[in-house]
Amino acid sequence: MEANFVAGDRPTVLVTNDDGIDAPGLRALVSLLVSTNRFHVLVCAPDSEKSAVSHSITWRNALSVKQVDISGATAFAVSGTPADCTSLGISKALFPSVPDLVISGVNMGDNCGYHIVYSGTVAGAREAFFNGIPAVSVSYNWIRGKSNVNDFTLAAKACLPIISAILAEIKTKHYPQNCFLNIDVPTDVVNHKGYRLTRQGKSFMRMGWRQVTSEREGGNVLSTMTMESNSSESIDARGLKNAPLDHLLFKRRVTRILVENGDTDYCSLQQGYITVTPLGGLSPAELDAVSFFQNWLPSVVNHYPSSAL
Numbered sequence: 622m623e624a625n626f627v628a629g630d631r632p633t634v635l636v637t638n639d640d641g642i643d644a645p646g647l648r649a650l651v652s653l654l655v656s657t658n659r660f661h662v663l664v665c666a667p668d669s670e671k672s673a674v675s676h677s678i679t680w681r682n683a684l685s686v687k688q689v690d691i692s693g694a695t696a697f698a699v700s701g702t703p704a705d706c707t708s709l710g711i712s713k714a715l716f717p718s719v720p721d722l723v724i725s726g727v728n729m730g731d732n733c734g735y736h737i738v739y740s741g742t743v744a745g746a747r748e749a750f751f752n753g754i755p756a757v758s759v760s761y762n763w764i765r766g767k768s769n770v771n772d773f774t775l776a777a778k779a780c781l782p783i784i785s786a787i788l789a790e791i792k793t794k795h796y797p798q799n800c801f802l803n804i805d806v807p808t809d810v811v812n813h814k815g816y817r818l819t820r821q822g823k824s825f826m827r828m829g830w831r832q833v834t835s836e837r838e839g840g841n842v843l844s845t846m847t848m849e850s851n852s853s854e855s856i857d858a859r860g861l862k863n864a865p866l867d868h869l870l871f872k873r874r875v876t877r878i879l880v881e882n883g884d885t886d887y888c889s890l891q892q893g894y895i896t897v898t899p900l901g902g903l904s905p906a907e908l909d910a911v912s913f914f915q916n917w918l919p920s921v922v923n924h925y926p927s928s929a930l
Contacts, residue, residue, distance in 0.1 A: 822885025
């Protein structure tokens with residue numbers, strides 16, 4: 622699938638996310654892109670929060686799509702997942718042309734390490750990559766008590782040089798097609814230490830479960846994949862109900878945060894860098910694991926012949 626970037630024309634940028642079309646991160650990014658007057662801005666985003674849905678797609682049911690008024694952009698809210706939104710947005714079924722670049726974000730919370738697998742934000746960019754469209758996912762390391770909604774605008778501004786540089790490479794047809802970028806912006810974005818090219822690490826928030834008697838009880842897992850410390854005050858009461866007598870309710874809780882050292886995305890982000898991590902669509906095992914199975918698999922036939930089963 623190829624975009625229609627013609628010399629002299631403004632490039633077309635499609636914006637999606639997983640926090641929903643009304644999320645402040647998306648609105649800040651769209652507002653910034655529109656204000657530069659350098660881009661045609663399209664928006665195709667979920668009509669409600671779809672955090673941590675990973676790369677799930679809607680298969681059996683039709684998607685409901687409603688136009689939304691966002692100044693300077695052509696925008697639609699979609700009943701599907703981030704991957705659905707990207708797929709629809711680049712298909713020419715909703716918009717008349719294919720975008721030159723897809724940006725997913727700005728997400729509320731970082732997307733580093735193993736959390737990339739869970740992320741709907743990253744999936745929004747990955748879906749574009751699968752279809753041959755350059756893409757970037759952008760996340761801001763939101764921390765309660767330190768961050769505020771204005772930080773989303775600052776995060777978007779900090780990423781604007783990268784966005785502009787990508788589009789310049791696309792225009793000259795030099796941009797690589799074998800990856801997409803995942804960008805994470807540190808909490809103190811004003812004092813960030815610059816851009817750093819990183820690799821995906823293995824940082825992970827290990828989760829457990831706690832039995833509760835109602836939706837209000839227990840921790841509230843935010844779109845950041847962290848736990849709100851005083852979640853009982855912040856949970857939206859609409860739609861909450863106690864479990865039926867013959868049902869059990871369980872809610873997630875954080876049991877341990879695993880972090881590795883080195884030049885990884887999470888470590889560099891914690892050091893104050895804007896991390897730029899090239900990602901692909903494959904999930905190969907590490908070489909030592911592959912070496913083990915190269916020796917192990919032939920021995921299976923000898924030790925466990927199918928005739929013995």
